[in-house]
Amino acid sequence: MTTSAPSSLKPRKKPQQARASATLDAIFEATIQLLVKDGYPLLTTTRVAERAGVSVGTMYQCFPHKQSLIYAVNERYLEILAEKIEYTCRAALGLPAAAMAEALIDTYWAAKTERPDVTRALYRSVVEMDNEALIAEFAARTEAATTAMFASASNRSFSDVESVNRALVTVIFGTVRNSFERSHSEQEVNDLRRQLIAMCRAYLESCVG
Amino acid sequence: MTTSAPSSLKPRKKPQQARASATLDAIFEATIQLLVKDGYPLLTTTRVAERAGVSVGTMYQCFPHKQSLIYAVNERYLEILAEKIEYTCRAALGLPAAAMAEALIDTYWAAKTERPDVTRALYRSVVEMDNEALIAEFAARTEAATTAMFASASNRSFSDVESVNRALVTVIFGTVRNSFERSHSEQEVNDLRRQLIAMCRAYLESCVG
Amino acid sequence: MTTSAPSSLKPRKKPQQARASATLDAIFEATIQLLVKDGYPLLTTTRVAERAGVSVGTMYQCFPHKQSLIYAVNERYLEILAEKIEYTCRAALGLPAAAMAEALIDTYWAAKTERPDVTRALYRSVVEMDNEALIAEFAARTEAATTAMFASASNRSFSDVESVNRALVTVIFGTVRNSFERSHSEQEVNDLRRQLIAMCRAYLESCVG
Amino acid sequence: MTTSAPSSLKPRKKPQQARASATLDAIFEATIQLLVKDGYPLLTTTRVAERAGVSVGTMYQCFPHKQSLIYAVNERYLEILAEKIEYTCRAALGLPAAAMAEALIDTYWAAKTERPDVTRALYRSVVEMDNEALIAEFAARTEAATTAMFASASNRSFSDVESVNRALVTVIFGTVRNSFERSHSEQEVNDLRRQLIAMCRAYLESCVG
DNA sequence: GATGAATGAGTGTTCATTCAT
DNA sequence: AATGAATGAACACTCATTCAT
Numbered sequence: 001m002t003t004s005a006p007s008s009l010k011p012r013k014k015p016q017q018a019r020a021s022a023t024l025d026a027i028f029e030a031t032i033q034l035l036v037k038d039g040y041p042l043l044t045t046t047r048v049a050e051r052a053g054v055s056v057g058t059m060y061q062c063f064p065h066k067q068s069l070i071y072a073v074n075e076r077y078l079e080i081l082a083e084k085i086e087y088t089c090r091a092a093l094g095l096p097a098a099a100m101a102e103a104l105i106d107t108y109w110a111a112k113t114e115r116p117d118v119t120r121a122l123y124r125s126v127v128e129m130d131n132e133a134l135i136a137e138f139a140a141r142t143e144a145a146t147t148a149m150f151a152s153a154s155n156r157s158f159s160d161v162e163s164v165n166r167a168l169v170t171v172i173f174g175t176v177r178n179s180f181e182r183s184h185s186e187q188e189v190n191d192l193r194r195q196l197i198a199m200c201r202a203y204l205e206s207c208v209g
Numbered sequence: 210m211t212t213s214a215p216s217s218l219k220p221r222k223k224p225q226q227a228r229a230s231a232t233l234d235a236i237f238e239a240t241i242q243l244l245v246k247d248g249y250p251l252l253t254t255t256r257v258a259e260r261a262g263v264s265v266g267t268m269y270q271c272f273p274h275k276q277s278l279i280y281a282v283n284e285r286y287l288e289i290l291a292e293k294i295e296y297t298c299r300a301a302l303g304l305p306a307a308a309m310a311e312a313l314i315d316t317y318w319a320a321k322t323e324r325p326d327v328t329r330a331l332y333r334s335v336v337e338m339d340n341e342a343l344i345a346e347f348a349a350r351t352e353a354a355t356t357a358m359f360a361s362a363s364n365r366s367f368s369d370v371e372s373v374n375r376a377l378v379t380v381i382f383g384t385v386r387n388s389f390e391r392s393h394s395e396q397e398v399n400d401l402r403r404q405l406i407a408m409c410r411a412y413l414e415s416c417v418g
Numbered sequence: 419m420t421t422s423a424p425s426s427l428k429p430r431k432k433p434q435q436a437r438a439s440a441t442l443d444a445i446f447e448a449t450i451q452l453l454v455k456d457g458y459p460l461l462t463t464t465r466v467a468e469r470a471g472v473s474v475g476t477m478y479q480c481f482p483h484k485q486s487l488i489y490a491v492n493e494r495y496l497e498i499l500a501e502k503i504e505y506t507c508r509a510a511l512g513l514p515a516a517a518m519a520e521a522l523i524d525t526y527w528a529a530k531t532e533r534p535d536v537t538r539a540l541y542r543s544v545v546e547m548d549n550e551a552l553i554a555e556f557a558a559r560t561e562a563a564t565t566a567m568f569a570s571a572s573n574r575s576f577s578d579v580e581s582v583n584r585a586l587v588t589v590i591f592g593t594v595r596n597s598f599e600r601s602h603s604e605q606e607v608n609d610l611r612r613q614l615i616a617m618c619r620a621y622l623e624s625c626v627g
Numbered sequence: 628m629t630t631s632a633p634s635s636l637k638p639r640k641k642p643q644q645a646r647a648s649a650t651l652d653a654i655f656e657a658t659i660q661l662l663v664k665d666g667y668p669l670l671t672t673t674r675v676a677e678r679a680g681v682s683v684g685t686m687y688q689c690f691p692h693k694q695s696l697i698y699a700v701n702e703r704y705l706e707i708l709a710e711k712i713e714y715t716c717r718a719a720l721g722l723p724a725a726a727m728a729e730a731l732i733d734t735y736w737a738a739k740t741e742r743p744d745v746t747r748a749l750y751r752s753v754v755e756m757d758n759e760a761l762i763a764e765f766a767a768r769t770e771a772a773t774t775a776m777f778a779s780a781s782n783r784s785f786s787d788v789e790s791v792n793r794a795l796v797t798v799i800f801g802t803v804r805n806s807f808e809r810s811h812s813e814q815e816v817n818d819l820r821r822q823l824i825a826m827c828r829a830y831l832e833s834c835v836g
Numbered sequence: 837g838a839t840g841a842a843t844g845a846g847t848g849t850t851c852a853t854t855c856a857t
Numbered sequence: 858a859a860t861g862a863a864t865g866a867a868c869a870c871t872c873a874t875t876c877a878t
Contacts, residue, residue, distance in 0.1 A: 040336050045848060055864045056849080066848065127336045128250050132392070139391050166397065167404035174387030175380045182348050183341065188375065195376035195412075202411035203404075253872060255840095264839045265874085275873065459755050463869060473843045474870080484869065545754045546668050550810070557809050584815065585822035589802045596801030600766050601759065606793065613794035613830075620829035621822075671851060673861095682860045683853085693852065 026052040027059060031073050035121035043125075045069075070129050077122055078138045082145075084111050089145040097153035101200035104146065105172055109193060112176055119180060143169060156204075164207060168200060235261040236268060240282050244330035252334075254278075279338045286331055287347045291354075293320050298354040306362040310409035313355065314381055318402060321385055328389060352378060373416060377409060444470040445477060449491050453539040461543075463487075488547045495540055496556045500563075502529050507563040515571040519618035522564065523590055527611060530594055537598060561587060574622075582625060586618060653679040654686060658700050662748040670752075672696075697756045704749055705765045709772075711738050716772040724780040728827035731773065732799055736820060739803055746807060770796060783831075791834060795827060 030052035049059045063069040088107040239261035258265045272278040297316040448470035467477045481487040506525040510518045657679035676686045690696040715734040
């Protein structure tokens with residue numbers, strides 16, 4: 001299940017030196033800014049390099065194609081997101097199941113809402129990229145963490161933890177994404193979040209093991 | 210809430226004549242086929258015209274830009290989807306709420322699964338297109354239908370039908386989309402569908418008005 | 419022996435229409451002029467198109483790559499050269515062998531000297547191009563014509579016409595090319611031509627069949 | 628006639644030190660290997676340096692441009708070739724003229740055939756380089772040696788040694804080159820060599836002084 | 837109306853060359 | 858002296874769009 005990225009999409013240079021790492025950061029930030037400002041179709045390698053303050057040549061030293069740049073930006077984004085989820089899951093070990101679901105919802109929603117334009121821009125940057133592997137790896141990491149969490153629930157044991165877990169994760173992540181695509185008011189979003197929590201709680205209560 | 214499409218994205222020619230309509234159909238079909246076969250980045254106007262059996266010139270009569278073509282294809286897709294949902298909602302009027310949710314889930318899932326490659330291809334075709342308006346219009350139509358449905362539920366009355374409805378719709382649509390992005394096995398997908406139904410039922414039972 | 423050109427190097431558009439043919443001519447002429455003026459390394463597709471008075475796009479309509487352009491220019495050059503040789507060979511049928519050799523030398527030398535800068539430029543344009551096929555085809559056509567010619571010599575029959583023919587052709591063509599690379603004075607060139615004729619005559623007299 | 632190379636194409640550093648000379652050799656060898664393996668268009672300064680085991684910087688110490696590298700490689704190749712010819716000419720002093728011609732043919736042909744891929748690769752490397760001077764210098768050295776040789780012929784004295792010599796040299800060198808461009812079988816090549824020797828002998832016999 | 841040849845701005849990418857370390 | 862990361866001008870090539878026929 002842990003598919004690793006196609007090597008052709010990997011950045012060439014690992015951030016071994018401080019300088020190179022700073023360069024990578026600048027390139028990532030430039031990419032995201034341009035994605036947010038103008039959208040994917042106007043994202044050219046030249047403009048990214050310009051805004052990052054490096055030459056195109058240097059950029060191609062780090063990323064052998066435009067694709068690999070996009071890939072790396074998404075990879076880093078998902079890496080950070082996965083870390084947040086793992087952290088939340090560890091922190092919630094042993095709590096009642098409903099509290100776990102609520103923690104997961106809060107974390108995911110907060111992460112996505114922190115820079116909503118970035119979230120949206122990255123959702124849209126995916127066209128040219130083979131993102132199957134990326135998604136699969138993120139899913140694998142995430143499900144490992146959430147499964148461990150729900151398995152440790154204090155108040156109940158599930159007959160089929162994997163099934164319940166998969167349902168919760170898919171529902172939560174999917175709901176957040178969908179809520180992002182619709183232009184809800186802030187109040188509507190908050191209400192939606194409450195309803196989602198309620199729904200998960202009801203669901204968990206309904207499946208006593 | 211009923212935002213209509215930006216006029217620049219609308220096809221120039223409405224399908225008033227049989228001939229024109231056949232042309233439009235051919236163009237739509239060609240677009241979808243190419244999208245499925247080669248993906249958005251390889252979709253060129255020339256290739257679409259070729260495969261549709263019309264000249265580029267003719268295609269530009271119908272769609273003033275490439276964008277408007279993509280827009281129209283998505284619009285038509287959502288139009289059909291909305292009709293299916295409206296039909297389901299009308300048919301479920303007066304049933305118990307849980308049956309309504311189940312019917313909605315079945316319809317939506319079936320529609321998306323019917324031609325899964327098309328579903329995926331269209332999800333990915335959205336880059337160049339300002340899809341806010343499209344989504345908003347679809348959401349408006351859908352919510353009108355589902356709200357009317359849930360308001361007619363035989364077994365209970367909701368304190369806040371709009372809130373419950375928004376939650377259900379967002380959760381269901383979001384879950385389906387997310388399940389589409391993950392590479393679940395057929396068995397996992399079926400199980401997920403059952404869990405989603407269970408979740409909605411538990412939720413509906415928990416919010417007795 | 420008659421190897422035909424790799425299809426990837428062939429021009430896309432056959433000169434079926436008067437317009438297209440004029441375009442092709444303009445492109446060919448532009449290519450040759452730039453080759454003569456600035457040499458291969460400065461020959462860019464943009465400059466060729468500019469000088470030919472067409473857009474790059476149109477040029478790429480005719481020639482799918484830069485390579486195919488260079489290939490076509492050389493092909494056309496060799497085509498004309500081959501025709502001249504064939505004409506000379508036909509005209510010399512039945513003459514004494516020495517007269518044939520002289521006619522061949524005169525024709526080849528004149529053809530190459532007509533536009534010496536073009537000759538030199540094309541010799542140098544060959545780097546990026548797989549010219550094996552081109553040379554082979556030219557050689558095959560040429561040898562067919564010269565073999566037929568020498569076989570009809572009035573004064574003698576060769577024990578091995580093919581061998582004698584190959585020797586004469588290789589020597590003559592090679593000598594001309596080599597004389598082109600050295601910076602001989604006009605007088606030296608004329609003398610060289612006389613000596614070459616003398617050499618061929620002496621050779622032919624020495625191999626009485 | 629003794630034109631020396633344009634100073635801009637000369638290598639910067641003369642092989643004064645053992646170390647530098649080893650570096651030069653490595654660079655030359657790397658260049659030739661890459662030329663043979665991938666052809667001129669894929670020959671980049673970086674790859675040459677890599678394969679030679681030196682840094683680009685060091686390579687640019689030795690050769691101020693890519694051109695000068697190519698120039699130097701060809702220069703060295705012609706230097707060795709010229710030495711072989713000079714050696715042969717000295718060894719043949721006083722022999723009959725026909726034997727001289729045969730010795731010259733043997734030497735030249737052997738030198739070119741020793742590493743035929745190198746021969747071909749260098750022929751094709753000449754595009755970017757102003758090779759007039761190189762050829763001229765080689766021609767001057769060569770003609771001095773051959774003229775001295777033919778002037779010492781035991782059996783006859785030529786009315787115009789320079790003219791005869793120029794003819795022989797141009798014919799022999801040109802024939803070998805041309806035979807290299809055509810795809811002759813080994814048997815055909817051998818026969819061609821015999822015919823060329825016969826031709827030179829017949830020619831020499833015909834021009835008794 | 838319909839056609840499709842022509843356009844040319846704009847793209848990703850390379851690679852000879854430099855220069856701070 | 859030696860290095861090799863950084864540079865950026867230059868290139869081959871594409872493709873949305875137009876418009877003469």
